[in-house]
Amino acid sequence: MSPTAGTSPGSQPDNKTTFPVGISPRNSRRPEQVHPPSMSARPHPEEADRVAPDELPHLRRCVELAAEALADGDEPFGSVLVAADGTALAEDRNRVAGGDHTRHPEFELARWAAANLTPDQRAAATVFTSGEHCPMCAAAHGWVGLGRIVYVASSEQLLGWLAELGVPPPPVRALPIRDVVPGLAVQGPIPELADQVHELHRSFHRRESRTDAGRS
Numbered sequence: 001m002s003p004t005a006g007t008s009p010g011s012q013p014d015n016k017t018t019f020p021v022g023i024s025p026r027n028s029r030r031p032e033q034v035h036p037p038s039m040s041a042r043p044h045p046e047e048a049d050r051v052a053p054d055e056l057p058h059l060r061r062c063v064e065l066a067a068e069a070l071a072d073g074d075e076p077f078g079s080v081l082v083a084a085d086g087t088a089l090a091e092d093r094n095r096v097a098g099g100d101h102t103r104h105p106e107f108e109l110a111r112w113a114a115a116n117l118t119p120d121q122r123a124a125a126t127v128f129t130s131g132e133h134c135p136m137c138a139a140a141h142g143w144v145g146l147g148r149i150v151y152v153a154s155s156e157q158l159l160g161w162l163a164e165l166g167v168p169p170p171p172v173r174a175l176p177i178r179d180v181v182p183g184l185a186v187q188g189p190i191p192e193l194a195d196q197v198h199e200l201h202r203s204f205h206r207r208e209s210r211t212d213a214g215r216s
């Protein structure tokens with residue numbers, strides 16, 4: 001289950017390669033070379049609270065991508081799409097700073113999966129993400145038939161953090177993923193990484209409030 005040498009989740013994506021919709025390929029494998037999914041790769045719902053130790057690097061990569069988004073002036077969210085054999089296939093981070101608030105990484109990964117993976121490969125894949133899918137992204141995930149989701153911080157946590165910071169709630173109601181996609185295997189939050197994600201959101205909104213104060 002360990003990633004191919006040279007493509008560990010901590011490695012940098014190849015910036016020279018142009019990929020559609022801001023997606024960075026995680027390795028040089030073409031999607032059709034992905035190993036066939038095995039049914040055992042998909043956990044039972046009752047196993048949903050366990051994250052295997054070899055999956056933590058994917059979650060850490062999500063936090064790194066969220067930090068990259070923050071450094072680029074965007075909201076700190078990052079996500080990685082991982083095949084049944086543990087290979088990271090694609091990754092992205094929030095790109096809403098330009099004004100298009102649908103440019104969430106989970107939505108981009110769902111569309112990438114629809115374009116590049118077979119239905120069986122999608123069902124056996126896992127999406128790791130720094131924050132629980134919003135309803136738009138959960139719906140896209142469900143419509144393209146992707147498999148398990150593992151998130152670091154829940155939408156409930158994020159709403160609590162926004163309230164602490166005095167930030168108005170988002171215009172779209174946060175619903176648990178399984179309220180949007182019934183029966184999906186979902187794991188999270190991941191307490192050992194949630195503090196890092198919390199700090200990224202604090203940094204983003206403190207900077208935003210300073211910018212707003214500067215404008216007024």
Ligand SMILES: [Zn+2]
Nearest residue numbers: 104133134137
């Ligand atoms: Zn979303």
